[in-house]
Amino acid sequence: MNWLFHLGRYWVFMKEMFTRPEKYSLYWKQFIRELNNFGWGSLGIVALTSVFMGAVITIQTIYNLVNPLVPMTAVGIVARDSIILEFSPTMMSLVLAGKIGSSIASEIGTMRVSEQIDALEIMGINSSAYLVLPKIFAAIFIFPFVVIISMFLGIFGGWVAGTAAGVISSTDYIMGIQDSFVPFNITFAIIKTLTFAYLITTVSAYQGYYTGGGALEVGQSSTNAVVYSSILILIFDYVLTQLILT
Amino acid sequence: MIELKNISKGFNGRSILSNVSTSFEKGHVNLVIGGSGSGKTVMMKCMVGLVEVDSGEIIYDGKQFSGLSRKERKPFRQEIGMVFQGGALFDSLNVEQNVMFPLSMFTNQTLEEKLERVNFCLRRVNLVNSNKLSPSELSGGMKKRVAIARAIATKPDYLFCDEPNSGLDPRTSIVIDNLLKEITEEYNITTIMNTHDMNSVLEVGDKILFLHQGKKWWEGTVEDILRTENQELNDFIFASKLAKGIKKH
Numbered sequence: 001m002n003w004l005f006h007l008g009r010y011w012v013f014m015k016e017m018f019t020r021p022e023k024y025s026l027y028w029k030q031f032i033r034e035l036n037n038f039g040w041g042s043l044g045i046v047a048l049t050s051v052f053m054g055a056v057i058t059i060q061t062i063y064n065l066v067n068p069l070v071p072m073t074a075v076g077i078v079a080r081d082s083i084i085l086e087f088s089p090t091m092m093s094l095v096l097a098g099k100i101g102s103s104i105a106s107e108i109g110t111m112r113v114s115e116q117i118d119a120l121e122i123m124g125i126n127s128s129a130y131l132v133l134p135k136i137f138a139a140i141f142i143f144p145f146v147v148i149i150s151m152f153l154g155i156f157g158g159w160v161a162g163t164a165a166g167v168i169s170s171t172d173y174i175m176g177i178q179d180s181f182v183p184f185n186i187t188f189a190i191i192k193t194l195t196f197a198y199l200i201t202t203v204s205a206y207q208g209y210y211t212g213g214g215a216l217e218v219g220q221s222s223t224n225a226v227v228y229s230s231i232l233i234l235i236f237d238y239v240l241t242q243l244i245l246t
Numbered sequence: 247m248i249e250l251k252n253i254s255k256g257f258n259g260r261s262i263l264s265n266v267s268t269s270f271e272k273g274h275v276n277l278v279i280g281g282s283g284s285g286k287t288v289m290m291k292c293m294v295g296l297v298e299v300d301s302g303e304i305i306y307d308g309k310q311f312s313g314l315s316r317k318e319r320k321p322f323r324q325e326i327g328m329v330f331q332g333g334a335l336f337d338s339l340n341v342e343q344n345v346m347f348p349l350s351m352f353t354n355q356t357l358e359e360k361l362e363r364v365n366f367c368l369r370r371v372n373l374v375n376s377n378k379l380s381p382s383e384l385s386g387g388m389k390k391r392v393a394i395a396r397a398i399a400t401k402p403d404y405l406f407c408d409e410p411n412s413g414l415d416p417r418t419s420i421v422i423d424n425l426l427k428e429i430t431e432e433y434n435i436t437t438i439m440n441t442h443d444m445n446s447v448l449e450v451g452d453k454i455l456f457l458h459q460g461k462k463w464w465e466g467t468v469e470d471i472l473r474t475e476n477q478e479l480n481d482f483i484f485a486s487k488l489a490k491g492i493k494k495h
Contacts, residue, residue, distance in 0.1 A: 023351050115334040122294050122406075123348050124323025126316070 034138035050150040054157030076176015083154035093196035097229040101204040105225035108208030109218040132205040143197040253302030280457035327397030329407040333389035335381040342377035367395040387418035
């Protein structure tokens, strides 16, 4: 029954959060700060992961392509669709849950245990709204850009790895990524990304906001944020795929 | 003036505060003393609305405070300043931004006006040339002074201080105590201070409330403390040999 308690408290937390800001200019400043943290701050790890994952997907596809009747352009198709449909929105969200989720939970958790949240409340500020709303909007705004960059870099990584290793020609790969392209896949990836952005920020903020105790509990909240966000990403990945693609 | 009428509070079936009634006068430093776990912090959190009372009433200058919704409490909030035990300064903001924060949130002052007020408050707590320092660069005493500056920035009518001199050396403690006393009298604020520090009790306490096992055990003035026969209070206040010597004389 513990999960029911958390579910109920999570909804109350959401309800309290979506209220009119006390001062839009201060929320805007927070939003810009979070955009920078989430976007620019994540670009390094996203770029690195995307390039290498694209490379691995391409080489593994070639390695498994044993039937001589299948054209080499299929490698480009598989790499493109794997990256757009699954790797960039889902895997990148899992990476971001680790990076951003833990950072949100520990930041808010530390504010809780050092009474900074109480200080906000005493001033008459809706602390959950002030601390979390800008994070949600920033994540929802910036994650799609991050994921689109990841798609480009993943496909680029596949091309570099495949051609550098001499296992596929540049022409075959480029023809493959252009073949049978379904633009809706991008829309689907963006829908997934928006859902995951919301989940990562709200679940992590919830974990941080209700931290009790001290440094040990902040660490625990940070771990919980990553674990629960990741589990929810995987569940919602399945649900959205089932609902939208079938 | 703040009045408490029979307030009680418990957590998980355990009573923390039981039927506490008292009043805290305007323009005075009202001290709440008591051992660890006596209910001081819970009482203060009830008074500022961070924790809801189970029963009883909290009245600010004749206006009901307990039982109000977050929205209804908003006008009170801007009249309340609080100094937390650890300062509770916002880590992501520097000293100037910390003090300016409530002004930015609740006033429509220009940047120049806000800066003027911030500098005035920082000068008032004897902190100059520290505007751009971050909280991590401040000593314990400086953090408390910034917290006081932030608390008085919006000219509150009520100032709450939860153990403002804990963790400070005796000289800095006295500086903080005297500062709070001066501010209270200068701006005619109702100040309520939780403390363990006996220097504070003897130096700045206008009225003293002693909590014991969640109950109001004793209240009076500094002069009354020196004469009281209340066993628990004497055991608490005059615990050391030095203090016992003071009591004898």
